[in-house]
Amino acid sequence: xxxxxxxxxxxxxxxxxxxxxxxxxxxxxxxxxxxxxxxxxxxxxxxxxxxxxxxxxxxxxxxxxxxxxxxxxxxxxxxxxxxxxxxxxxxxxxxxxxxxxxxxxxxxxxxxxxxxxxxxxxxxxxxxxxxxxxxxxxxxxxxxxxxxxxxxxxxxxxxxxxxxxxxxxxxxxxxxxxxxxxxxxxxxxxxxxxxxxxxxxxxxxxxxxxxxxxxxxxxxxxxxxxxxxxxxxxxxxxxxxxxxxxxxxxxxxxxxxxxxxxx
Amino acid sequence: xxxxxxxxxxxxxxxxxxxxxxxxxxxxxxxxxxxxxxxxxxxxxxxxxxxxxxxxxxxxxxxxxxxxxxxxxxxxxxxxxxxxxxxxxxxxxxxxxxxxxxxxxxxxxxxxxxxxxxxxxxxxxxxxxxxxxxxxxxxxxxxxxxxxxxxxxxxxxxxxxxxxxxxxxxxxxxxxxxxxxxxxxxxxxxxxxxxxxxxxxxxxxxxxxxxxxxxxxxxxx
Amino acid sequence: xxxxxxxxxxxxxxxxxxxxxxxxxxxxxxxxxxxxxxxxxxxxxxxxxxxxxxxxxxxxxxxxxxxxxxxxxxxxxxxxxxxxxxxxxxxxxxxxxxxxxxxxxxxxxxxxxxxxxxxxxxxxxxxxxxxxxxxxxxxxxxxxxxxxxxxxxxxxxxxxxxxxxxxxxxxxxxxxxxxxxxxxxxxxxxxxxxxxxxxxxxxxxxxxxxxxxxxxxxxxx
Numbered sequence: 189x190x191x192x193x194x195x196x197x198x199x200x201x202x203x204x205x206x207x208x209x210x211x212x213x214x215x216x217x218x219x220x221x222x223x224x225x226x227x228x229x230x231x232x233x234x235x236x237x238x239x240x241x242x243x244x245x246x247x248x249x250x251x252x253x254x255x256x257x258x259x260x261x262x263x264x265x266x267x268x269x270x271x272x273x274x275x276x277x278x279x280x281x282x283x284x285x286x287x288x289x290x291x292x293x294x295x296x297x298x299x300x301x302x303x304x305x306x307x308x309x310x311x312x313x314x315x316x317x318x319x320x321x322x323x324x325x326x327x328x329x330x331x332x333x334x335x336x337x338x339x340x341x342x343x344x345x346x347x348x349x350x351x352x353x354x355x356x357x358x359x360x361x362x363x364x365x366x367x368x369x370x371x372x373x374x375x376x377x378x379x380x381x382x383x384x385x386x387x388x389x390x391x392x393x394x395x396x397x398x399x400x401x402x403x404x405x406x407x408x409x410x411x412x413x414x415x416x417x418x419x420x421x422x423x424x425x426x427x428x429x430x431x432x433x434x435x436x437x438x439x440x441x442x443x444x445x446x447x448x449x450x451x
Numbered sequence: 452x453x454x455x456x457x458x459x460x461x462x463x464x465x466x467x468x469x470x471x472x473x474x475x476x477x478x479x480x481x482x483x484x485x486x487x488x489x490x491x492x493x494x495x496x497x498x499x500x501x502x503x504x505x506x507x508x509x510x511x512x513x514x515x516x517x518x519x520x521x522x523x524x525x526x527x528x529x530x531x532x533x534x535x536x537x538x539x540x541x542x543x544x545x546x547x548x549x550x551x552x553x554x555x556x557x558x559x560x561x562x563x564x565x566x567x568x569x570x571x572x573x574x575x576x577x578x579x580x581x582x583x584x585x586x587x588x589x590x591x592x593x594x595x596x597x598x599x600x601x602x603x604x605x606x607x608x609x610x611x612x613x614x615x616x617x618x619x620x621x622x623x624x625x626x627x628x629x630x631x632x633x634x635x636x637x638x639x640x641x642x643x644x645x646x647x648x649x650x651x652x653x654x655x656x657x658x659x660x661x662x663x664x665x666x667x668x669x670x671x672x
Numbered sequence: 673x674x675x676x677x678x679x680x681x682x683x684x685x686x687x688x689x690x691x692x693x694x695x696x697x698x699x700x701x702x703x704x705x706x707x708x709x710x711x712x713x714x715x716x717x718x719x720x721x722x723x724x725x726x727x728x729x730x731x732x733x734x735x736x737x738x739x740x741x742x743x744x745x746x747x748x749x750x751x752x753x754x755x756x757x758x759x760x761x762x763x764x765x766x767x768x769x770x771x772x773x774x775x776x777x778x779x780x781x782x783x784x785x786x787x788x789x790x791x792x793x794x795x796x797x798x799x800x801x802x803x804x805x806x807x808x809x810x811x812x813x814x815x816x817x818x819x820x821x822x823x824x825x826x827x828x829x830x831x832x833x834x835x836x837x838x839x840x841x842x843x844x845x846x847x848x849x850x851x852x853x854x855x856x857x858x859x860x861x862x863x864x865x866x867x868x869x870x871x872x873x874x875x876x877x878x879x880x881x882x883x884x885x886x887x888x889x890x891x892x893x
Contacts, residue, residue: 224799
């Protein structure tokens with residue numbers, strides 16, 4: 189304790205008890221909830237009503253606390269240092285005679301607000317303690333243990349507006365123009381149709397005949413219909429070849445395809 | 452923990468059971484807070500030494516006679532239960548208002564505009580099959596009813612809208628429904644952009660967003 | 673749907689409420705069966721037409737005075753709870769409440785006593801910033817909820833305590849908080865702004881920043 193820099197605080201030599209308290213504080217600095225918490229703890233060493241607290245003395249104590257932390261090479265968070273700077277400023281305001289040219293609150297006003305903050309924080313802590321000490325549900329008093337089933341009779345009422353109705357109708361009436369992926373059945377000749385048609389015709393195909401002659405009637409002129417009918421007829425022919433009813437040949441690429449009944 | 456040995460007098464009062472009124476309160480609180488039925492033995496094990504749970508129970512039972520809550524015996528255990536005649540109070544009625552599905556609205560619209568309409572006609576116009584659930588729902592709401600059978604092969608049933616429907620939509624009769632021309636004039640027949648386009652009208656958007664075409668059919672009924 | 677018009681006598685009895693004793697039984701059964709507090713409005717919605725739940729409650733409350741179970745008021749709702757002096761019998765039922773941190777307890781007290789309280793106000797009183805986790809924990813426990821935004825610059829959200837908080841601490845309403853009057857009289861609940869430009873405590877701006885505008889709008893009532 190011999191290295192305590194008492195000369196730093198000539199105006200208020202800390203007592204042994206204060207020094208010990210300050211050291212204990214530093215060791216525990218992690219446990220504090222910020223500078224205001226430290227100030228509140230320090231203020232208790234004054235053993236007076238918070239309303240009669242000496243803010244000047246408190247400022248000394250806090251600055252000593254920060255100084256001590258520095259000596260012990262304890263990193264204090266920035267807000268502790270900001271508070272130290274503010275308290276140093278407050279101290280000077282309190283000690284020096286007021287400068288009439290300077291604006292802003294007086295040292296006394298600042299000190300009074302700090303005292304108010306400390307008192308308010310303490311009051312909230314006391315209130316919190318009283319609150320937590322109350323009889324509490326699930327600990328001191330209890331709700332009904334057995335939950336009786338409340339049957340929920342749920343009924344759903346459906347509704348719609350006239351606008352919904354009209355929009356719905358409008359939606360249907362205008363859908364044709366945009367309906368995606370709806371096959372135009374008029375222009376599709378299915379393989380099943382072709383197969384059925386071919387089965388009826390192959391009995392007559394003793395000689396090699398161009399597949400084009402097997403296209404159904406009325407499907408040859410419209411290119412879209414023609415394409416569909418050709419594809420279906422060709423696929424049906426392959427199926428019949430596979431089944432062993434038909435023979436198929438093509439002499440060259442893109443040359444006509446010929447069909448003949450298998451003998 | 453150390454304790455001073457009690458003096459004889461203290462020992463006396465220490466083992467004196469609480470008054471019966473107090474015991475009754477204890478049994479009441481325990482039965483209330485405990486989810487399961489509690490046996491006399493268990494009651495006594497939880498109450499201060501010397502209590503007579505059976506007697507306290509008898510008093511409590513009497514106190515609750517005719518009340519909204521009763522003390523009942525379940526096997527050899529005791530519990531508190533609401534009076535059976537008040538069971539109907541344990542029902543909670545909630546009415547939820549929900550919007551009709553898109554399928555139902557469209558079906559309803561077709562019936563309203565084309566009545567009498569057969570199911571086949573509805574399907575033809577909508578381009579998808581109509582689920583039984585949709586028709587049943589509209590019938591149940593009493594917004595549509597069966598009309599005369601059609602004089603076509605198979606004599607299919609038809610559907611028509613009801614006075615309840617007209618009342619709900621504030622119509623005097625179905626002919627009051629706006630025609631296509633009016634719908635267009637009101638901006639209700641604006642051409643919808645092809646699927647995949649991003650430029651959508653503001654009030655259409657909502658419609659498109661929450662109901663992908665065809666999807667609602669999947670969730671029908 | 674058609675109905676026979678009721679005779680005058682039927683109409684009379686149809687709208688005559690059950691006798692008060694019966695209404696008391698009903699309220700008793702409903703409160704008994706429902707672990708959460710029930711509002712007078714909800715009671716009446718579950719009881720037959722014409723019942724006066726408030727009056728029935730007054731009778732019931734009187735009947736349970738001094739019993740092992742009590743009828744307690746929580747804001748505008750009512751519940752049945754065991755008498756606190758019998759808590760020692762109920763060790764078995766005790767539910768371990770999550771241990772709250774000192775920061776959480778203080779934050780809760782500040783919200784309860786200063787409500788509606790903004791985050792900045794809580795920070796101003798405690799002299800440190802409030803972690804999101806603390807607020808989240810209290811919100812999750814449903815002890816606090818979002819209140820209306822303050823009509824100050826930035827329209828910060830506020831926090832208020834909930835009926836679940838009141839129920840947990842056996843309070844009829846937030847005005848019953850212990851020592852509230854004294855604290856108010858001592859001027860300790862005033863929101864005294866810091867003097868001069870040397871505002872202490874955490875930066876106010878932070879508060880505005882981490883609240884995405886509109887997000888808390890969702891929770892506003």
